[in-house]
Amino acid sequence: MTKRIAILGASGYTGAELVRLIATHPSMEIAALAGDRKAGEALGTVFPHLRHLDLPVLQKFEEIDFGNIDLAFGALPHGTSQEIISALPGHVKAVDLSAGFRLRDPAVYEQWYGAPHAAMALQDEAVYGLTEWYRDEIREARIVAGTGCNAATGNLAVLPLLKDGVIDADEIIISLATGVSGAGRSPKEGMLHAEVSEGFHAYALTGHRHMAEFEQEFSKVAGKPVTCTFVPHLLPQNRGILATIYVKGEAEAIHAALEKAYADEPFMVVLPLGEAPSTRHVRGSNFCHLGVVKDRREGRAIVFSALDNLNKGSSGQAIQNANLMLGLEETEGLMLAPMFP
Template identity: 55%
Template structure:
């Protein structure tokens, strides 16, 4: 580990993923937080915007939010971007090349800018930068991350889905054309924007699907799984809004290729992730719950035989704000900084 801490800026620190970056980075031994930006809340103390971050600050992060144009970029080594889609591309064009960017938005996730345009309705503003960007599903990207200028962190759902499925597709254990993903997410995934659909009274005591057959994470999932399968594929991806703050459970229904069974799927995943610090494959019969990973960077995976011969059920759980966003972003930062990947990410899950 380099003795000089990384100088880190968090752009967009007034949202939930920004706050989570502060929570996790404030005590990271290899980091100095030099700037927190929030354009609409510039000038406010972070402790006003997020009172839970006010206590025990101990000078581990700047007190006040600034606007993005106030950042002294030449004194920044790494910038985490937690901006709405479209904004990161524009910002990156103006940053000095010495700043390494870890982007949590979808702006650099698609190898093909046309896919971005199709799903996000905007022309891609920085296709040259896109060509250099690395998709940061850490467990599958380490080697390419090391020298990346821009890291596109995966979306929360795509993280929870690619971790279990990529190894199964790479090893040809499941049929790429018959993947059904029923995903369930806590409300924090919708961000802190004041929208009727995110109100307590609209979410509590109930459940419903949303974005059916047209959620923007579908093409991202398909990009990753197609690559793993070595062929273009489409998935059923059906997200549901859950009356809970945090967590994603992806219940994935697959058809196995001939001669395979659920035990082999489980063994393959267990072997693939045996030395991974954050991914754990459960023993046969164990069911993962989102509350088992709340607040931590872990992903739990389990595999069950289906009652239908030849089919299997794969579950994965993550905390959408940690492994699904800010935690994985920091894991990627650790990679580019040559630190142990677990540095600053050893928080245990909070239960109940």
């Protein structure tokens, strides 16, 4: 049976990516699109690359009839998602792509996002959306909190290593580079082409918000408090994240732990020992490529993780989770090969 889907915040990059992917999904139908600032417009006008699709006109959230909606994707700004998800009827499942429900401790949310949690009654039932690690919980959930794209990139690489104890939990350094689409579609001076092209720079030097997700998940898996060094950089490209992670441990054991953890995972690719991934090899796909290289110093290694921030880091991951929540095959609509060149 076809599942009827609403996309809230369809006029942003992650909303457009959801539409692009669901358009060829065999078991999902887009029944409603919300985009308050663009209400009344056709999505093909907002995003001309989607003109060929027969889609509902953008509406305000309050105008949507949720009576026959099975699941809603919340592709909304962080400051509004909690209240919007709270307003959904009880029969509608939700995958929230924002940070609204990622952090289990409301006090930690307030610390990192600068405002009190606006939907504490729902936080306890929200499941963290790192599919490969919370699959069983996601399958039974009504609300799933999509991970941060940077957080997904680092967590997918590090969690198996902490679980198997093959790295020193006190020596994790994550240097991560991400494309400009991760900053969203709202106009920002620092995202202008002339500001970011032909350059490469670090940002959020005093602490990126996705650090909270690293510490939450690392500590849970390790069974003790874990902190890491995390420095994000802005890549002068539209899509893609590459994390370079410096750890203390034997490269062979690290590589074996990743192979064991992801042996049966359809979207996880562990490269041969000594190879590093590239963002151009995952672009437009729901795949994550992992690599391990020996450091020239004995007992140390470099772990690499690459994914598309708009797909596996956000909208693709959201659909992967929605498939589970709706009783569908997890891979439905997502086995697109990466775009290359």
